[in-house]
Amino acid sequence: MPDVDALLVVEEVAKSFGGVHAVDGASFRVPRGSLTGMIGPNGAGKSTVLSMIAGAVAPDRGSIRLDGQEIAGLPSPKTARRGVIRTFQNASVFPHMTVLENLLLGVPPWSGETVAAALFRRHRWHREEAQQVSQARNLLERLGISGMADTFAGQLSGGQKRLVEIGRAMMSRPKLLLLDEPMAGVSRTLAPVIEALIADLRNEGMTVVLIEHELALVERLCSPVVVLAQGRVLMQGEMQEARANPEVRKAYLVG
Numbered sequence: 433m434p435d436v437d438a439l440l441v442v443e444e445v446a447k448s449f450g451g452v453h454a455v456d457g458a459s460f461r462v463p464r465g466s467l468t469g470m471i472g473p474n475g476a477g478k479s480t481v482l483s484m485i486a487g488a489v490a491p492d493r494g495s496i497r498l499d500g501q502e503i504a505g506l507p508s509p510k511t512a513r514r515g516v517i518r519t520f521q522n523a524s525v526f527p528h529m530t531v532l533e534n535l536l537l538g539v540p541p542w543s544g545e546t547v548a549a550a551l552f553r554r555h556r557w558h559r560e561e562a563q564q565v566s567q568a569r570n571l572l573e574r575l576g577i578s579g580m581a582d583t584f585a586g587q588l589s590g591g592q593k594r595l596v597e598i599g600r601a602m603m604s605r606p607k608l609l610l611l612d613e614p615m616a617g618v619s620r621t622l623a624p625v626i627e628a629l630i631a632d633l634r635n636e637g638m639t640v641v642l643i644e645h646e647l648a649l650v651e652r653l654c655s656p657v658v659v660l661a662q663g664r665v666l667m668q669g670e671m672q673e674a675r676a677n678p679e680v681r682k683a684y685l686v687g
C-alpha cells in the first residue's frame with residue numbers, strides 16, 4: 433500500500449528473547465485515521481510488535497516512524513509524549529485507586545506546568561486539575577460507568593476494568609491508540625459496549641491498532657488488517673483477502 437497516508441510505518445523490525453525470534457523482520461503501515469487490525473495465531477509476535485511501537489521493548493533492528501519521525505527504541509514516556517498510547521492484553525488498572533483517579537493517571541504530565549512553576553501559580557494548576565476532573569467525568573459518562581467514579585478499580589468486573597483502561601488511554605487524546613486484545617476477560621454483556629466504543633473512536637478520526645483473535649469482530653471493525661505468523665507479516669490488506677489467502681489459512685491451522 434505505497435500510496436496511503438501512513439501515520440505509522442514499521443520496517444523490518446525484529447526482536448529476539450534469548451533464542452526465540454518473537455518478531456523476525458516485520459513491515460507494515462498504519463493508514464492515518466484507520467482502525468487497523470492485527471491478527472495471527474498465538475505466539476505470532478503481535479504483542480511484541482505493539483510493545484516495540486509503544487516503547488516498552490526496544491527492537492533489535494528495524495525502523496518505526498510516526499509521522500515521518502523515527503521512534504524505534506524510544507522509551508514509553510517519550511513515545512507517549514508523541515501521542516502513542518497502548519493498553520495491555522491483561523487489563524491493567526490500579527486496584528487501590530478509584531475509577532476517577534485511574535482515569536486522571538492518563539493525563540499527560542507534560543500538558544500542564546512543571547511542579548516548580550505550579551508552586552508559583554497554584555491557581556492555574558487548580559484550574560487545569562478541575563478541567564481534567566471534568567474531562568474524566570465526561571469520559572466515565574460516555575463509558576457508562578459514571579456511577580462508579582469513586583469505586584476502587586480493584587472491585588470492578590473484567591469488562592469494567594477494560595473500560596477504565598481504555599478511558600485512561602483516551603484521557604491523553606492519543607494520536608495512535610494501540611489496543612492489545614481489549615475483549616479478553618470481558619463479559620458478553622460488555623463486549624458490544626467496548627466494540628461500539630472502539631468503532632466510535634475510529635469514526636472520530638483516531639488512528640487505532642487493534643489486536644484481536646475473534647476474526648468476525650475484526651471483519652466488522654478493521655480495515656486494513658495485518659496478518660502476523662512466526663514473527664513475520666504474511667499480508668496486509670482487507671479481512672476478506674486474508675480469509676481467502678492460502679498462507680494465512682495455513683498459518684492459522686498450524687499456529
Ligand SMILES: Nc1ncnc2c1ncn2[C@@H]1O[C@H](COP(=O)(O)OP(=O)(O)O)[C@@H](O)[C@H]1O
Binds near residue numbers: 449452474475481
Ligand atoms: N518478554 C518475553 N520473554 C521471552 N519470550 C517472550 C517475551 N515476550 C514474548 N515472548 C515470546 O515471543 C513470542 C511471541 O509472543 P507475543 O508477542 O506475545 O505473541 P502474540 O501476542 O502474537 O501471541 C512467543 O514465543 C513468546 O513466548
Ligand SMILES: [Mg+2]
Binds near residue numbers: 478479480521
Ligand atoms: Mg499477545
